[in-house]
Amino acid sequence: MKSLAPRLLAAVALLAIPATASAHRAWLLPSVTTVSGTNNWVTVDAAISNDLFDPDHFPMQTGGIKVTRPDGTPGEIQNAAQGRYRSTFDVQLDKEGTWKIGTSTSTVGGSFKLNGEDWTIGRRRGPPSGGPGGPGGPGGPGGQAGAGGAAGPGARGEGQTPPPAAANAAQAHVVATVADIPAGATDIKLSETISRNEFFVTAGVPNDTVLRPTGKGLEFDPQTHPDDLVADEPARFRFLVDGKPAAGLRVTLVPGGKRFRDSESALDLTTGADGMIEVKWPLPGIYWLNVTASDANGSVAKGAERRMSYTATLEVPAP
Amino acid sequence: MRSTSLLLLGGAIVAPASASADTVTVTIPRLNVAEYHRPYVAVWLEPAGGGAPRTLAVWYDVKKGGNEPGTKWLSDLRAWWRKGGRSMAMPADGISGATRAPGQYSIPLPRDLRAGNYILNVEAARETGGRELVTLPITVPNGSGKATGRNELGLVTLSR
Numbered sequence: 001m002k003s004l005a006p007r008l009l010a011a012v013a014l015l016a017i018p019a020t021a022s023a024h025r026a027w028l029l030p031s032v033t034t035v036s037g038t039n040n041w042v043t044v045d046a047a048i049s050n051d052l053f054d055p056d057h058f059p060m061q062t063g064g065i066k067v068t069r070p071d072g073t074p075g076e077i078q079n080a081a082q083g084r085y086r087s088t089f090d091v092q093l094d095k096e097g098t099w100k101i102g103t104s105t106s107t108v109g110g111s112f113k114l115n116g117e118d119w120t121i122g123r124r125r126g127p128p129s130g131g132p133g134g135p136g137g138p139g140g141p142g143g144q145a146g147a148g149g150a151a152g153p154g155a156r157g158e159g160q161t162p163p164p165a166a167a168n169a170a171q172a173h174v175v176a177t178v179a180d181i182p183a184g185a186t187d188i189k190l191s192e193t194i195s196r197n198e199f200f201v202t203a204g205v206p207n208d209t210v211l212r213p214t215g216k217g218l219e220f221d222p223q224t225h226p227d228d229l230v231a232d233e234p235a236r237f238r239f240l241v242d243g244k245p246a247a248g249l250r251v252t253l254v255p256g257g258k259r260f261r262d263s264e265s266a267l268d269l270t271t272g273a274d275g276m277i278e279v280k281w282p283l284p285g286i287y288w289l290n291v292t293a294s295d296a297n298g299s300v301a302k303g304a305e306r307r308m309s310y311t312a313t314l315e316v317p318a319p
Numbered sequence: 320m321r322s323t324s325l326l327l328l329g330g331a332i333v334a335p336a337s338a339s340a341d342t343v344t345v346t347i348p349r350l351n352v353a354e355y356h357r358p359y360v361a362v363w364l365e366p367a368g369g370g371a372p373r374t375l376a377v378w379y380d381v382k383k384g385g386n387e388p389g390t391k392w393l394s395d396l397r398a399w400w401r402k403g404g405r406s407m408a409m410p411a412d413g414i415s416g417a418t419r420a421p422g423q424y425s426i427p428l429p430r431d432l433r434a435g436n437y438i439l440n441v442e443a444a445r446e447t448g449g450r451e452l453v454t455l456p457i458t459v460p461n462g463s464g465k466a467t468g469r470n471e472l473g474l475v476t477l478s479r
Contacts, residue, residue, distance in 0.1 A: 036394040036405070039386065205406045230401065317397050319452070 026060055026197055026311065027288055028102060029053040029256075033201045033227050033315040040093045042201045043079075044101065047086035051264075052288045053256045055086035062087045066104060068210045070097025070203075077101075093203045098227060100210035102198025102312075108178055108300050110190035119173040121181065121190070178300060191305035192298035194218070199313040202227035215243030218293045218308035223276070226312065231284040232319040238275045241293055241308070245275025249291050253279060253314075256286040284318040340427040341460055343375065345441055346473030349421035350448070357418035358445040358471055359392060361399035362426055367436035367456065372403045376426050377415045395444040398452050402440075423474075432459050443471040 029045040045053065046060035059082045067075035080089040091101055109122040175181060181188060194217050200210070206225045213219045224235040239246045253267040269277040271291075281287075289312045298304030345362060362376040377399075380389030390409050394400045409415055439457050444450040451471035455464050465476040 034394050034397075034400065034405075036392070036400070037388065037390050039388070040391065228401065317401075319398065 023050045024048050025052060027053055028197060028199050028313050030199050030201055035093055035203050038094050038096055038203055041090050042093060043090045045086045045088055051258045052254050059083055059085060059087040062089050064103045067091055068100040070095050070099055070207055070209055072209045093201060096204040097207040098200055098202045098210055100198055100200055104196050106194045108190060108192050112181055112185040112188040114182060114185050117173055121175055121178060190300045191307060192300050193307045195309040197311040200226045213240055213243060218310050220310055220312060226314055229314060229316045230319055231281045231316050235279045237277050239271050239291055240275060246293060247271055247273045247275060249293050251277050251291040254288045255283060281316050284316050287314045287316060289314055341477060341479055343426045343439060344423055344476045346423045347419055347421045348473040354447050356446040357420060358443040359396055360443045361396045361404060362441050363399055364437045364439055367438055374407060374414055378418050381410060381417050396442050399442050434459055441472055441475050445471055
């Protein structure tokens with residue numbers, strides 16, 4: 001079992017299962033989404049917290065942040081730093097067009113029985129091990145991201161994860177991956193969790209390269225360009241699952257700045273038969289969009305549960 | 320630089336005298352504030368029934384170069400930027416120019432403008448200050464009308 005421990009912890013840190021019971025949300029807050037010229041930077045706050053966009057809980061790990069340049073090629077983040085409550089990073093916007101910046105994670109979890117006892121794949125049951133760990137500890141950002149956000153980026157672990165609680169974790173009935181399921185296991189249930197959390201920033205004229213659907217999983221297929229929003233014009237966003245319009249999905253849009261209001265003032269919309277929602281913005285501002293879907297089309301095994309989550313940060317300027 | 324402004328100003332003053340062209344007049348108000356910077360201003364027309372906007376004037380910090388060139392803040396003219404400013408290359412011949420001091424400025428409508436109804440838009444954004452958009456429905460040719468901004472812009476008129 002000892003040799004399992006490192007892998008185990010990695011798995012604990014890696015998991016990003018959206019726990020709907022928790023209101024913790026992973027969010028990215030860009031300093032700007034529209035810039036003039038190709039000599040600009042966007043600086044981004046990344047955190048996990050209840051209220052948007054108030055960093056008061058845990059920083060998001062930046063190791064899993066991916067940058068897609070307007071031509072579809074990968075870019076890079078710079079100046080990544082982690083604070084107690086938030087991480088920050090920068091991206092130099094040196095090419096005209098629309099950039100996509102965010103996380104994309106895919107993890108597999110599940111359960112099985114062995115000799116009549118319940119085992120978990122990839123994730124401990126119960127509270128995070130290691131007690132009240134600070135950021136970076138096993139109870140810290142990695143684990144919390146899993147328990148938290150609809151998106152749980154953070155999750156990638158990225159090599160931090162000191163394992164003081166290895167023994168504790170190892171005592172639980174957990175294996176790290178599907179490959180570690182022992183012979184003789186029964187009642188194997190697998191589920192796949194796919195999460196995206198991203199925003200778009202445009203230098204000059206917007207383009208659509210980074211918005212093109214891939215046909216895989218839950219996808220955002222905006223008919224109104226996400227960097228072309230304005231408070232007095234409704235926006236039309238379509239959602240796809242495996243490239244097909246996804247009807248009946250509940251889409252939540254939460255404006256930032258709750259502490260200056262009495263309530264969250266979230267918009268709850270449901271996609272129509274064409275997978276579309278039309279958003280009438282109540283106010284200009286920064287919005288956190290989240291939608292989840294699940295089905296039995298997981299790729300890990302036939303009939304495996306697949307849980308999908310999509311999150312985007314949108315800026316809606318005043319007219 | 321100074322001579323350029325003077326020349327433009329000279330041309331602008333002469334324009335209304337010709338009386339044959341419709342002319343837009345834009346007033347930049349004098350503001351009593353601790354830190355004043357001349358506003359960025361964009362003036363453009365949108366066909367009333369929809370269609371491609373046409374920019375008539377953009378006043379920005381033409382001279383500033385380096386790491387943070389004057390073009391960096393063009394997107395602060397957020398309505399103009401979204402309506403078409405972002406697809407224009409700056410400087411633009413006959414359209415862009417330096418920021419203007421408080422005062423009244425005339426911009427002749429282009430002679431090749433097709434007759435019809437338009438929305439005239441004037442947007443101003445000022446560093447450390449506010450931003451304002453004034454719109455005025457107009458008819459071309461020989462139309463007239465006026466609108467007034469509240470803070471960042473004064474009287475906007477169309478006259479012959």
